[in-house]
Structure formats: structure tokens, C-alpha cells
Amino acid sequence: MKKNSSLFVNGLYDGIPIALGYFSVSFGFGISASSLGIPTWASTLMSLINVTSAGQFAGISIIASIGTIVEMILTQLVINLRYSLMGLSLTQKLDDKMTLLERFLISYGITDEIFAVAISKEGSVKAKYMYGLILLPVLGWTAGTFLGAVAGNILPAMLSAALSLAIYGMFIAIVIPVCKKNQGVLFCCLISAVVSCALKYIPGLSFISTGFAVIICAIVASVIMAILKPVEEEK
């Protein structure tokens, strides 16, 4: 059995590539946030205590459009619902001896990439490993946001405009490889895209805010596909 300290170091090591990716994407997030008029302290704090790309991205657009707190809560709930599913699968991998406090602590750092790395480890996952795995990505995410928000105000407009596309690039990077392998996900994305465009471009529907539009797309597309192509038993 490995010592706790080396488990922590293993986690740190596995977190390095995630941290580098997060740094560049959150740099773009910081730029987007400051271009929407959100102060640097706010976007940096948001990254430190939320650690969620899609959720924060929706969050800043709700803040910028002065959406209601209910819209914010519902949007975060739906966008981040995937973390519940990840948390559920992760419980199957967690060390039996993991305490309640440790479970509270590791919950903070469940993101798409951290989950993906943790779930692919052989054997059970211990809290010390998770602490190591979470630490650097969170630092990268927060530092990148701060620097992006600061640089966003001084960088040439052309560079800021280009970097603000990085976060969308990350969304595409998560979705396309799965669409390639899984027809159900492909159709789910197509339905979601069609509904999203309909809500955006059909004049009578423009009263629906962006946050709620995302919720509607997500529920319509995932319910249709759950009926048409239920997920098979886990491999």
C-alpha cells in the first residue's frame, strides 16, 4: 500500500496537464468576464469557488444581462447537473474507508477532466490522491482567470477577441470526440443545436433569456434521446 504523501504527489503529477489546459482556457474566461464589465476580483473569486467552465461562462452572461437570482440558480443547477452523475459514478471508485469530511472536501473539485482522470485510475481512489489531483488545476484555473481579467483590459482588442474563443474551443473539444464514437450523443447535440438556434432566431421566442434557453435545450435534447436511445448498461 502506498504512503499517503506519495499518493498526494501522484495526484499532483496527474493534475499537471489538466492545470495547463485550465490555465489557457480560464485566461480566455477572464478576458470574456472583463469584456462584459465584470471586475477582476469577481471573476477571480468566481473561478476559485466555482471551478466550473460552462457554469461560470453562463454565470457571467447572466450577471452581465442582470438576470434574476432564480435564473442563476436554475442555470447552475442544470448546467452542472452532470457533476452529480460524475459524483455518482465516482462513489463506486472511492476508498471504502473515506470519511464523510473527506467526501465533503473532494466534492469541491469534481470537474469533467478531474473526474475523467480519477475514474480511469486502477483500483480505489483515496482522498489524498484527490487532494493532489485537484490542487494544481484549481490554481491554474484561478490564476489564469486573474491574469486574463487583468490582461483583458490592456491586451490589444484583436488578441482579446481571439482569446475569448478559447472557452468555446474547449466545449467543442469535449463534445466532438464523443459524437464521433456515439450516435446517441451526436443526435442529442444536433437536437440541442436546432432548439438553441430556434430559441435565438424565432422572433416570438426572444423573450426567453439565454440562461433559460440553455436549460430548455438541455432538457428537450436529453429527454428525447433518453427515450429514443437509452444508455446501455455500463461497460
Place this chain on the structure above:
Amino acid sequence: MDNITLLIYIVVMALVTYLVRMLPIVAFRKKISSVFIKSVLYYIPYAVLTAMTIPFMLYANDSILSCAVAFAAAAVMAYFKDNLLIVASTASLAAFIVLVLL
């Protein structure tokens, strides 16, 4: 939005996000048995990311053309290369090239 309201929004966001992460990890130890619920949960992240990208990526900056090119470049790159950093950089680089050429 004043600073206090902004802070409240950010903290509420974080609480909701934390609860969504924490509840299953703390409360559940068994697998969900409903295939329907499992399927909906499985599809939701992809539907969310797609709805956030299409069509809104086109309006990420003032040049719709640069955004459209960035989308196409990122989609092609993601098809061949399953790497977050590379695909995200491709989107930015493609947009930058268009902006420079315009």
C-alpha cells in the same frame, strides 16, 4: 450590479455548484437503477455544451466571420485530436488569423 449583489450572485452560484457535486458523493453509495434517469444524466452535458456553443460562439466577439472560422477550425481539430489545449488554441489562433487578415 453593485459589488454586494455581485458577491451574492457569485456565492449563490458556488453554493449551487457545490451542492450538485457534494450531494451524490456524500449521500449515495449505490448505483441509480432507472435507465431513463441515467440516460438523461448521460446526455445532459453534451446538450448543454452544444446549446452554449451554437449559435452563441458566433457572437463571442464583434466579427462573426472570425468566430465562424474559429468554430470550423476547432471542430475539425477536435475530430482528429482529442486534446483540450490544442483544440482551444486552434479556435483562438484561427480567429486571430482572420482578424489580422480583415
